[in-house]
Amino acid sequence: MSDVNALFAQAQEDVKQLTERPGNLTLLRLYALFKQATDGDVQGDKPGFTDIVGKYKYDAWGALKGTSQDAAKQQYVEVVESLKSGTAT
Structure with missing residues (x-):
């Protein structure tokens, strides 16, 4: 397992x-980072306007x-x- 994979699993x-x-x-x-890291580029159809959360997730990914x-x-x-150290923005 590469270092980045080990760090990702720990994170x-x-x-x-x-x-x-x-x-x-x-x-x-x-x-979005998790989906990109595990699945690659965004897939599937963009959710409709009634699924606000799904739309935001799709757009972020x-x-x-x-x-x-x-x-x-x-x-x-x-x-x-950064979240663990309290320096997240």
């Missing part, structure tokens, strides 16, 4: 142990189109580390 565990729930924008960023899975894993790790 997935760490995010569950956070003492404070991240804000919605941070959660959306984590979701779509904004990462072309980002390599390893780069998405590294960014996910960085966001989780």
Whole structure:
């Protein structure tokens, strides 16, 4: 297992142990990075206007189109580390 994969796996565990729930924008960023890291570029049809949450998730994931899975894993790790250290924006 490469270092980035090990760090990504650890970050997935760490995010569950956070003492404070991240804000919605941070959660959306984590979701999009996770999907890009695990599934690659966005797939499927964009949800309709009645599915607001689904639309935001799809758009956030779509904004990462072309980002390599390893780069998405590294960014996910960085966001989780910033949340753990309290320096997240």
